[in-house]
Amino acid sequence: xxxxxxxxxxxxxxxxxxxxxxxxxxxxxxxxxxxxxxxxxxxxxxxxxxxxxxxxxxxxxxxxxxxxxxxxxxxxxxxxxxxxxxxxxxxxxxxxxxxxxxxxxxxxxxxxx
Amino acid sequence: xxxxxxxxxxxxxxxxxxxxxxxxxxxxxxxxxxxxxxxxxxxxxxxxxxxxxxxxxxxxxxxxxxxxxxxxxxxxxxxxxxxxxxxxxxxxxxxxxxxxxxxxxxxxxxxxx
Amino acid sequence: xxxxxxxxxxxxxxxxxxxxxxxxxxxxxxxxxxxxxxxxxxxxxxxxxxxxxxxxxxxxxxxxxxxxxxxxxxxxxxxxxxxxxxxxxxxxxxxxxxxxxxxxxxxxxxxxx
Amino acid sequence: xxxxxxxxxxxxxxxxxxxxxxxxxxxxxxxxxxxxxxxxxxxxxxxxxxxxxxxxxxxxxxxxxxxxxxxxxxxxxxxxxxxxxxxxxxxxxxxxxxxxxxxxxxxxxxxxx
Numbered sequence: 230x231x232x233x234x235x236x237x238x239x240x241x242x243x244x245x246x247x248x249x250x251x252x253x254x255x256x257x258x259x260x261x262x263x264x265x266x267x268x269x270x271x272x273x274x275x276x277x278x279x280x281x282x283x284x285x286x287x288x289x290x291x292x293x294x295x296x297x298x299x300x301x302x303x304x305x306x307x308x309x310x311x312x313x314x315x316x317x318x319x320x321x322x323x324x325x326x327x328x329x330x331x332x333x334x335x336x337x338x339x340x341x342x
Numbered sequence: 343x344x345x346x347x348x349x350x351x352x353x354x355x356x357x358x359x360x361x362x363x364x365x366x367x368x369x370x371x372x373x374x375x376x377x378x379x380x381x382x383x384x385x386x387x388x389x390x391x392x393x394x395x396x397x398x399x400x401x402x403x404x405x406x407x408x409x410x411x412x413x414x415x416x417x418x419x420x421x422x423x424x425x426x427x428x429x430x431x432x433x434x435x436x437x438x439x440x441x442x443x444x445x446x447x448x449x450x451x452x453x454x455x
Numbered sequence: 456x457x458x459x460x461x462x463x464x465x466x467x468x469x470x471x472x473x474x475x476x477x478x479x480x481x482x483x484x485x486x487x488x489x490x491x492x493x494x495x496x497x498x499x500x501x502x503x504x505x506x507x508x509x510x511x512x513x514x515x516x517x518x519x520x521x522x523x524x525x526x527x528x529x530x531x532x533x534x535x536x537x538x539x540x541x542x543x544x545x546x547x548x549x550x551x552x553x554x555x556x557x558x559x560x561x562x563x564x565x566x567x568x
Numbered sequence: 569x570x571x572x573x574x575x576x577x578x579x580x581x582x583x584x585x586x587x588x589x590x591x592x593x594x595x596x597x598x599x600x601x602x603x604x605x606x607x608x609x610x611x612x613x614x615x616x617x618x619x620x621x622x623x624x625x626x627x628x629x630x631x632x633x634x635x636x637x638x639x640x641x642x643x644x645x646x647x648x649x650x651x652x653x654x655x656x657x658x659x660x661x662x663x664x665x666x667x668x669x670x671x672x673x674x675x676x677x678x679x680x681x
Contacts (some may be wrong), residue, residue: 234523239387249425249585249641259429263449265463267421272385273435274352274421282519286512293535297460301345301539302588306532308387309519312362313527322386329369330376347636359475362528395632397623406621406648410573414652415475419645422632426640467592475651489669496674498577498611499661500647510646534613537590548612555595556602561609 235316238285239308241275242292244300254299258292265291268319275306279319285309349428351398352421354388355405357413367412371405378404385433388419392432398422461542464511468518471524480525484518485489487563494545501532505545511535529557574655577624578647580614581631583639593638597631604630607658614645618658624648 240262244254259276262269265288268279280286289307296303310318327333354377357367368429372389375382378401381392391398409416423431440446462556466488468482485502488495491514504511515533522529536544553559579601583593598615604627607618617624628646635642647650649657666672 235384243582243584243643245582245584245586245590246588247585249639251584252438252442255439259439259443263443268449270386271436271439272387273350273383273390273432274385274388274423277386282516283511286516290508297537297539300588303535303537304582305535305537307535309529309531309533310387311519311523311529313523313529319386323384325365326368326384328374329365330372354471356471356530358469358471358477359473360471362472362526364471395629403621406650410650410652413475416648416650417469418648418650420648422639422642422644422646424632424636424644426636463612478664478668483663485665485669496612497662498613499609499616499658499664500611500649501613503612503616536613545612548609551591552594552598552610556598561671 234311234313235279235281235318236285236309236311237315237318237322238273238278238280238289238310239275239306240278240289240292241306242296243304244296245302245304247300254296256297261291261295262288268317270319277319281315282309346365347424347426348392348394348431349398349422349424350428350431351393351402351423352385352388352419353391353402353405353408354419355396356417357409358415358417360413367409370408374404374408375401381430383432390432392430395422460537460539461505461507461544462511462535462537463541463544463548464504464506464515464536465498465501465532466504466515466518467532468522469530470522471528471530473526480522483521487517487521494543496545503545505543508535512532569574573650573652574620574657575624575648576654576657576661577617577619577628577648578593578611578614578645579617579628579631580645582613582637582643584641584643588641593635600630600634601627607656609658616658618656636676639655 242258244314247254262276267284293303294303355371360367375389375391378431380397383390406416468484473480488502493510496503519529519531581597586593603645609616632642632644659671
């Protein structure tokens with residue numbers, strides 16, 4: 230029997246040799262993540278996905294394989310945060326910190342400091 | 343002369359031996375990032391910060407040093423994405439992909455798939 | 456049909472709340488990697504493993520699950536480098552650079568600079 | 569006053585758009601690390617460097633800036649492991665685990681499993 234615990238994963242897929250802009254490849258990868266049905270959130274530096282180990286790794290592999298189909302050299306990083314009893318980290322991690330600090334945790338580049 | 347290019351950094355600071363919940367330490371670290379005046383965004387798996395190399399590394403070190411002041415063993419990861427001519431990646435990376443795909447790139451855990 | 460390509464993976468498993476020394480947990484994790492029969496190399500900052508996607512992810516999961524059995528909060532990072540035609544990166548990546556530079560690529564702390 | 573603690577850093581520099589082989593760029597980066605005089609070890613997936621925060625970040629920046637001089641888009645990852653009282657992790661991390669397990673922690677691809 231394997232645990233069905235929900236984990237937070239951050240996924241980054243980098244196809245080499247595709248020029249310096251990756252937007253075409255990243256758009257295709259986002260479609261795969263969206264089609265997985267898993268909770269996810271695009272961030273400035275990657276994509277957070279929530280699911281059990283098998284579901285997360287299935288979509289990670291789909292994204293990696295897509296990138297390999299367009300590039301002969303791909304670097305994929307998967308960071309798993311797995312905390313007992315936590316099953317909505319994609320929302321809760323940010324909300325918990327914002328409540329503790331009493332403000333939204335984002336400042337745009339335009340905000341004067 | 344050093345480049346004053348604006349970079350996107352993702353920062354993750356993990357103090358070991360502080361129990362399984364890191365919320366106290368992460369709240370202190372967010373205060374340091376907020377006080378830096380740099381553009382930033384908290385994500386489910388870390389914090390994205392935007393600035394030139396020196397500014398980003400200064401706040402990364404403040405966060406790392408704070409964590410070391412409460413833990414004898416700290417693992418800090420800094421990922422820099424530095425793209426010529428890009429100086430608002432903290433917003434633009436997500437917006438560009440959303441426009442290309444024609445939808446918001448987030449699905450909460452509650453959304454039926 | 457899935458590709459049986461050989462990939463290089465770097466695996467890092469961090470159990471939180473286990474004190475500031477992780478040597479007991481890391482020793483157990485190394486036993487699991489050794490038992491997998493895959494080519495591997497311990498480095499100062501993680502473990503490199505070589506195998507196809509399924510084999511690498513199977514042992515990564517065993518290591519992650521072991522860490523979760525002793526800690527309620529585990530952060531696991533898997534970085535996959537997948538290059539067409541490369542199937543001995545665990546040795547070849549270093550050898551190729553050493554040959555190109557004409558020297559061994561290691562300097563111990565004791566070496567005068 | 570800033571701590572002069574010795575830290576272990578793992579450095580990975582990825583220039584995009586330079587084709588699928590990075591060996592030319594990695595060779596130049598290794599020359600910069602070698603010239604720094606810091607203890608280091610090339611691994612299959614990156615380079616481990618040992619030094620205080622300022623020394624590590626100085627060479628990380630040199631490597632990053634070199635990559636940016638040949639590519640318009642560079643992704644650099646720096647992972648710092650900073651443990652109180654540890655100042656030879658580049659050697660000690662592996663030796664400690666090998667002693668605990670009673671064997672060398674490497675198996676080449678050719679080794680029968």
